[in-house]
Amino acid sequence: xxxxxxxxxPCGRVFRTISVVDEAWVIGGxxxxxxxxxxxxxxxxxxxxxxxxxxxxxxxxxxxxGRTSVLRAIxxxxxxxxxPHVLTPYASCTAGEDxxxxxxxxxxxxxxxLLGDYGRLPPAYAAEVLDQVLAALGHIHGAGIVHRxxxxxxxxxxxxxxxxxxxxLADFGIALGDDGVRLTTTGFAVGTPGYLAPxxxxxxxxGPRQDLYAAGxxxxxxxxxxxxxxxxxRIGARPEGVPPMLWTVLSHLCDPDPGRRFVDxxxxxxxxxxxxxxxxxxxxxLDGEPLQIFEHLGPPPPHP
Amino acid sequence: xxxxxxxxxxxxxxxxxxxxxxxxxxxxxxxxRLGLSQSxxxxxxxxxxxxxxxxxxxxxxxxxxxxxxxxxxxxEELAAGPGFDAMAAAEVKERLAAISAEQAATTSGLRAAxxxxxxxxxxxxDGRDAAGAAGAGGGAAPGGGVADGAPVHAExxxxxxxxxxxxxxxxxxxEAAAALIGDRFPDLAELLRVYGNGRTSEAEAHxxxxxxxxxxx
Numbered sequence: 001x002x003x004x005x006x007x008x009x010p011c012g013r014v015f016r017t018i019s020v021v022d023e024a025w026v027i028g029g030x031x032x033x034x035x036x037x038x039x040x041x042x043x044x045x046x047x048x049x050x051x052x053x054x055x056x057x058x059x060x061x062x063x064x065x066g067r068t069s070v071l072r073a074i075x076x077x078x079x080x081x082x083x084p085h086v087l088t089p090y091a092s093c094t095a096g097e098d099x100x101x102x103x104x105x106x107x108x109x110x111x112x113x114l115l116g117d118y119g120r121l122p123p124a125y126a127a128e129v130l131d132q133v134l135a136a137l138g139h140i141h142g143a144g145i146v147h148r149x150x151x152x153x154x155x156x157x158x159x160x161x162x163x164x165x166x167x168x169l170a171d172f173g174i175a176l177g178d179d180g181v182r183l184t185t186t187g188f189a190v191g192t193p194g195y196l197a198p199x200x201x202x203x204x205x206x207g208p209r210q211d212l213y214a215a216g217x218x219x220x221x222x223x224x225x226x227x228x229x230x231x232x233x234r235i236g237a238r239p240e241g242v243p244p245m246l247w248t249v250l251s252h253l254c255d256p257d258p259g260r261r262f263v264d265x266x267x268x269x270x271x272x273x274x275x276x277x278x279x280x281x282x283x284x285x286l287d288g289e290p291l292q293i294f295e296h297l298g299p300p301p302p303h304p
Numbered sequence: 305x306x307x308x309x310x311x312x313x314x315x316x317x318x319x320x321x322x323x324x325x326x327x328x329x330x331x332x333x334x335x336x337r338l339g340l341s342q343s344x345x346x347x348x349x350x351x352x353x354x355x356x357x358x359x360x361x362x363x364x365x366x367x368x369x370x371x372x373x374x375x376x377x378x379x380e381e382l383a384a385g386p387g388f389d390a391m392a393a394a395e396v397k398e399r400l401a402a403i404s405a406e407q408a409a410t411t412s413g414l415r416a417a418x419x420x421x422x423x424x425x426x427x428x429x430d431g432r433d434a435a436g437a438a439g440a441g442g443g444a445a446p447g448g449g450v451a452d453g454a455p456v457h458a459e460x461x462x463x464x465x466x467x468x469x470x471x472x473x474x475x476x477x478x479e480a481a482a483a484l485i486g487d488r489f490p491d492l493a494e495l496l497r498v499y500g501n502g503r504t505s506e507a508e509a510h511x512x513x514x515x516x517x518x519x520x521x
Contacts (some may be wrong), residue, residue, distance in 0.1 A: 109352055117355040119369030202503050225369070227407040285368045294354035 120225030138265035150214035163283030194229035216253025
């Protein structure tokens with residue numbers, strides 16, 4: 001079934017082979033690849049069983065570009081990025097032309113899924129999600145990393161029958177190069193235009209405040225129920241039922257002039273907390289239905 | 305009767321009130337007619353497979369996202385249309401993809417109209433090809449200045465070249481390289497500077513100018 005077999009791949013210092021055992025696809029003698037869970041056409045994320053830690057994980061295959069220091073770069077990045085709202089690899093391994101990054105399995109879908117299911121979200125809910133995203137951004141920015149691709153599809157959620165959101169910022173555009181973590185040089189090949197800040201569209205020179213802009217656009221989607229924003233989207237008039245202060249926070253995040261945005265994620269969080277919104281459980285949608293975050297993956301397929 | 309069964313009964317009654325019949329019946333008929341799987345239809349409607357399943361089994365009563373209801377109606381309209389039976393599979397697929405891409409008309413008034421944006425329908429086919437090859441972004445071409453009289457497809461190739469250059473070198477490196485060759489190869493140096501360090505609008509204008517000249521316009 002998996003016909004193409006890469007002969008010898010280095011995993012640590014030991015050379016191992018990708019072996020075919022009862023049609024199982026095992027990478028690095030450790031990760032049994034079970035089913036593809038990445039939604040997009042380009043992402044290659046699989047549910048895998050990690051035989052070393054005896055647990056299921058998400059195994060992301062990333063094309064390896066440089067030859068040196070790849071694993072070191074990943075490890076360093078993971079260490080710097082450990083945070084409850086950031087999804088980073090806990091293990092990695094080279095696999096032929098790819099690097100396998102093992103991460104926690106997050107099975108409640110993404111904020112994109114949630115927006116598809118419910119449309120506009122209640123303001124207190126949107127504020128909570130936004131706060132968690134900003135907490136994640138504050139952390140990675142503190143570590144010198146710019147995400148560059150903050151959007152609902154990259155905000156994963158844990159399942160919750162009462163709708164309690166726990167956001168994990170995922171899918172760092174891990175630009176692996178010989179110079180280590182080159183997170184700041186990739187141009188238009190990544191990113192969804194509507195979430196790219198004007199200064200990035202014009203100059204392609206990224207910075208932390210572009211992530212704040214993108215977070216603002218995520219907030220705009222939650223509060224309006226609209227689809228993906230256009231480039232240079234104007235947030236427009238405050239929708240009915242959205243507290244004026246929350247809308248003001250959003251307008252500061254989405255300001256086309258980076259100099260007029262919040263100075264950092266922490267400042268945005270402070271402004272958000274002054275909106276004084278309380279999220280009650282179980283969460284209800286705007287039309288009074290229970291807001292639940294479903295389990296999306298189902299039971300794992302059988303494996304040896 | 306158990307609580308769960310009571311909930312289902314209540315929800316089926318509500319669905320009949322809101323949608324004319326329980327959603328399970330309504331959606332299953334559509335699946336048969338279209339020959340689609342439940343998860344494929346969920347994808348077209350823009351809702352998750354578990355949510356569609358909950359609605360069809362009346363574990364939940366209401367379609368909360370108005371855009372989803374809008375697309376459901378559009379799919380039903382397609383399936384009920386007089387020409388549907390004669391439609392080739394590929395055309396059905398295309399129509400479904402178009403419905404899937406539709407957004408509820410709730411936000412059109414909010415859309416920004418970037419200056420220099422080319423009216424709909426003006427996109428050149430090769431512009432699309434470039435975007436497809438890049439696999440980048442998708443959807444609407446990013447706004448931004450397009451040079452006067454420039455063909456619309458100047459936007460994407462220029463951005464691709466920018467992205468490519470900026471992938472392999474930093475701004476300082478590009479500037480140094482341009483300085484190095486500037487005396488002997490001024491055009492090449494300009495190219496590096498425009499695409500490597502210039503504004504996107506400059507790159508697009510440069511691309512449009514060069515291509516237009518090359519074609520003898």
